[in-house]
Amino acid sequence: DTLAAATGWGADSRSGSAPTGPIPMDIEGIFGSNTFGMSEMRARLPKQVYKALCRTIEGGETLDPSIADAVALAMKEWALEKGASHFTHWFQPLTGSTAEKHDSFITPNAGGGAVAEFSGKELIQGEPDASSFPSGGLRATFEARGYTAWDPTSPAFIAETPAGCYLSIPTAFLSWTGDALDTKIPLLRSMTVLAEQATRALKLFGADATGVTATCGPEQEFFLIDQEFFYRRPDLVTTGRSLFGAKPPRGQELEDHYFGSIPDRVLAFMIEVERELYRLGVPVKTRHNEVAPGQFEMAPIYENANLAADHQQLMMITLRKVARNFGMACLLHEKPFAGVNGSGKHLNWSLGTESANLLEPGDTPHANMQFLFFCTAVLRAVDRHQDLLRAAVAHAGNDHRLGANEAPPAIISVFLGDQLADVFNQLESAGEATDSKQGGLLGLGSPVLPRLPQHAGDRNRTSPFAFTGNKFEFRALGSSQSVSFPATVLNTIMAESLDEMNTALEAELARGTEFETALRSLISEEIRRVKRIVFNGDGYNQEWHDEAARRGLLNLPTTLDALELLPQDKNKALFEKYGVLSHRELESRHEVALDQYFKTVNIEGETTADIASTMILPAAVRYLNDLLAAAERAEDIGLKARGLRGTLDKVNGLVDELTDALDALVAQNAELGGEDVHSKAYHVRDNVVPAMLRVRGAADGLEKIVPDDYWPLPTYRDMLFVK
Numbered sequence: 001d002t003l004a005a006a007t008g009w010g011a012d013s014r015s016g017s018a019p020t021g022p023i024p025m026d027i028e029g030i031f032g033s034n035t036f037g038m039s040e041m042r043a044r045l046p047k048q049v050y051k052a053l054c055r056t057i058e059g060g061e062t063l064d065p066s067i068a069d070a071v072a073l074a075m076k077e078w079a080l081e082k083g084a085s086h087f088t089h090w091f092q093p094l095t096g097s098t099a100e101k102h103d104s105f106i107t108p109n110a111g112g113g114a115v116a117e118f119s120g121k122e123l124i125q126g127e128p129d130a131s132s133f134p135s136g137g138l139r140a141t142f143e144a145r146g147y148t149a150w151d152p153t154s155p156a157f158i159a160e161t162p163a164g165c166y167l168s169i170p171t172a173f174l175s176w177t178g179d180a181l182d183t184k185i186p187l188l189r190s191m192t193v194l195a196e197q198a199t200r201a202l203k204l205f206g207a208d209a210t211g212v213t214a215t216c217g218p219e220q221e222f223f224l225i226d227q228e229f230f231y232r233r234p235d236l237v238t239t240g241r242s243l244f245g246a247k248p249p250r251g252q253e254l255e256d257h258y259f260g261s262i263p264d265r266v267l268a269f270m271i272e273v274e275r276e277l278y279r280l281g282v283p284v285k286t287r288h289n290e291v292a293p294g295q296f297e298m299a300p301i302y303e304n305a306n307l308a309a310d311h312q313q314l315m316m317i318t319l320r321k322v323a324r325n326f327g328m329a330c331l332l333h334e335k336p337f338a339g340v341n342g343s344g345k346h347l348n349w350s351l352g353t354e355s356a357n358l359l360e361p362g363d364t365p366h367a368n369m370q371f372l373f374f375c376t377a378v379l380r381a382v383d384r385h386q387d388l389l390r391a392a393v394a395h396a397g398n399d400h401r402l403g404a405n406e407a408p409p410a411i412i413s414v415f416l417g418d419q420l421a422d423v424f425n426q427l428e429s430a431g432e433a434t435d436s437k438q439g440g441l442l443g444l445g446s447p448v449l450p451r452l453p454q455h456a457g458d459r460n461r462t463s464p465f466a467f468t469g470n471k472f473e474f475r476a477l478g479s480s481q482s483v484s485f486p487a488t489v490l491n492t493i494m495a496e497s498l499d500e501m502n503t504a505l506e507a508e509l510a511r512g513t514e515f516e517t518a519l520r521s522l523i524s525e526e527i528r529r530v531k532r533i534v535f536n537g538d539g540y541n542q543e544w545h546d547e548a549a550r551r552g553l554l555n556l557p558t559t560l561d562a563l564e565l566l567p568q569d570k571n572k573a574l575f576e577k578y579g580v581l582s583h584r585e586l587e588s589r590h591e592v593a594l595d596q597y598f599k600t601v602n603i604e605g606e607t608t609a610d611i612a613s614t615m616i617l618p619a620a621v622r623y624l625n626d627l628l629a630a631a632e633r634a635e636d637i638g639l640k641a642r643g644l645r646g647t648l649d650k651v652n653g654l655v656d657e658l659t660d661a662l663d664a665l666v667a668q669n670a671e672l673g674g675e676d677v678h679s680k681a682y683h684v685r686d687n688v689v690p691a692m693l694r695v696r697g698a699a700d701g702l703e704k705i706v707p708d709d710y711w712p713l714p715t716y717r718d719m720l721f722v723k
C-alpha cells in the first residue's frame, strides 16, 4: 500500500485524483525500522557479542571474527521476520554505483523440505566473480576471483519491492591480490588516518579527543520528467541526457521555480521517498524546488563519511525507483537539458569528536585558536591539492556543468566569508588576531516582525569550496557521482596537512617555545604561504580567471585535463604515505576514470548518430516531401508558392547541414583513436564531442521549423514542466 497506489498516481496516470486525506507518517516509529542497527543488535545479540561489535563499530577496533556466527544468526532471524528470502553483499565498485548478487537462505534438508540458513562465514566474506567489474589493470581478466568483506559499521538493511524483500549487507570489495576494487575501502582508510592526525592535534590543545570522525552531508539535485516522455527519448534512456532539443521559449528566465510551491505529484513522490529512506535509517531533512523548471533537491542530515556515502547511494537508488511509481523518471545526470541549469551535489564536510565539531568557529573566531588551527589546515590542504579535488569531480557529465555560469568554475579556491577572511588578514599582517567582525541585528521597520540576528558575512554561491558557518561545502561534485572519492581526498589531504602542522608545532614546543606563541606564529606563517587559495568574490567572473592565473592557481577545464594530474608523483606519495591507496590502486582509478570517460562519450556519439539518422532525418525528409508536393501542386494551378519555396529551401539547407554533420560524426565514431584508453579518451573529447555538437546544431534548427506532428521526440517544452 504505497502512497502511489493509495493516491492513484500510478505508472501511467498523470491526472490521478487527489488523495482523500494524507497518510500519517510516524517518523519516530519507522525511522531505521528496516535496518539491523544498534538497538536491534542490542535486543537480539548475546551481551558479549554485542559489546565486541560495539568496540568495532564505535571504537574502530579490529573485528573479532569469532562473533560472526552469532551475528549472522540474529541477522537472519530478523531478516526472516521481515519476510526476506535472500541476502546479498552490497558493494560499490569503481563504476560509481552499487552492485549486488542475491543468494537465497534456502538449504534443502533430508526430508525433502528446506530450512533457512546463514552462517558467520557468509556474513563476513563473499566471493563474487570480479572479472566483469572495472579494475583499471589491477586484475587480469583470467584472474576472476574477488572478495567482498562485511562492513559492520554500516548497518545491514532490508531492501523492498512489492513482490518481496531481501537482506542487504554493506561490504567492501577487493581483488584476490588484496587490492581495493571499490570506493569504500579507501574511504574507510582515509577516515582512520584523519582521525589519527586530528586526535594528535587535539592532544596538543589539551582537548577531549575521543572518536574523531569525518562527517558528510550531501545535498542531491535532480530532475523529474514524465515517464511517458522519458521512454520516447532514446537519448535519455541510454545516456541520461538529452542529446537534442531546442531551447524552449520559456526556460528558467522567470525565476519562479526556485523554492516555489512544490507541485502535488512531486511532493507526493518526495514524501514516499522520505518514507522509504526513513525506514532505511537515512535522515533526509530538506526538500525544495531548484532553479531550473523540473529540477528539485533533497538533502539528509550529515553523518559519518562512510555512512553518508552508503546512504547517498541509497538515496539515488530510491529516487529513481520511487519516481516510477508516480509515473515519472528521475534524472540524476549533471546536464539532462542544455540551456537550463544542471544538477550538482554539494558535499558538506567537516570533522568532529563525539561532542564537538572541529570546524565550529564560535562567535569570536579570532580567539578560537583550535578552530583557526584546523581551518588553516584545510586551506593548506586545498591549496596544495587543487588538482586532486578537481580530479575527484572529473567525469564526462560534469564537463557540461563546471565553469558554465551555473556551477563553480573549474578553478579550485576557498570562500571564507568576511568575518574569517578578516581574522586571517589580521593574523597574516600582525601575527595575531584581536577581534572578529560581528553581525548585529536587522530591524525590519515593522513592530510586529522580530529583529533578526544578522550573520557576520554573506553567503557565496559561486565558490567551489565554501566555508558555510561550521563546515566546508565542496560544491563541484556532479549530481550522479558517488561522494566516496571526493570525501576520501578531503580526508587524506586534511590528514597530511594536520600531520605536518602537528610536527611543526611539536618541534617548536620541544624547543621550549610557549604553546600560544608557537601556535600563533605557525598559523600566521602558513596563512602567508597559502592565502592565494582564498577568494571571496564572484567565481563566475572572467576577471577571476585572469586573477587566478596570476596567482598560479590551476585551471583544469575538462575531465581529461584534471585526470592527467591524478597519478602524478605528489599524489602517489600522498596516498601511499597515509595508506589510503597504493600506487597500483591510484593508477587503476586513473585508468578506470579514463575508460569511463571514453565509454560515456562514445555511447553518446553512437546514440547521436542513431537518433539523427533513424528519427530526425526521416522526419525532416517527410516534411520536405510534403512541402515539395504542396509547392508543385500550388504551381500546377498557377500559384507562386513563394512562402512554400522559401520554407522548402530552409528545410533543405538544414537537411544538407544535418547529413554533412552526420557523415562526419559517423566517421569519428568509427575511429578508435588508438590502442590505449588514454588516446581513445582524447579522441572522443577532441573529435567526437565537436562532431556531436554539429549534428545537434542542425537537428535543433530543424526542430524549430518542422511541424510538431512530424517531430519524433518530445521537446523541452513538453518535458520540462512536470506537474
Ligand code: ADP
Binding pocket: 215, 216, 217, 218, 219, 286, 299, 300, 301, 302, 303, 348, 349, 350, 351, 357, 468, 470, 471, 473
Ligand atoms: P545550506 O547549504 O543551505 O547551508 P544546511 O545548513 O541545511 O544547508 O546544510 C546543508 C548540509 O550540511 C546538510 O546535509 C547538513 O546536515 C550538513 N552539515 C551541517 N553540519 C555539518 C557538519 N558538521 N559536517 C558535515 N555536514 C554538515
Ligand code: MG
Binding pocket: 219, 346, 473
Ligand atoms: Mg548548501
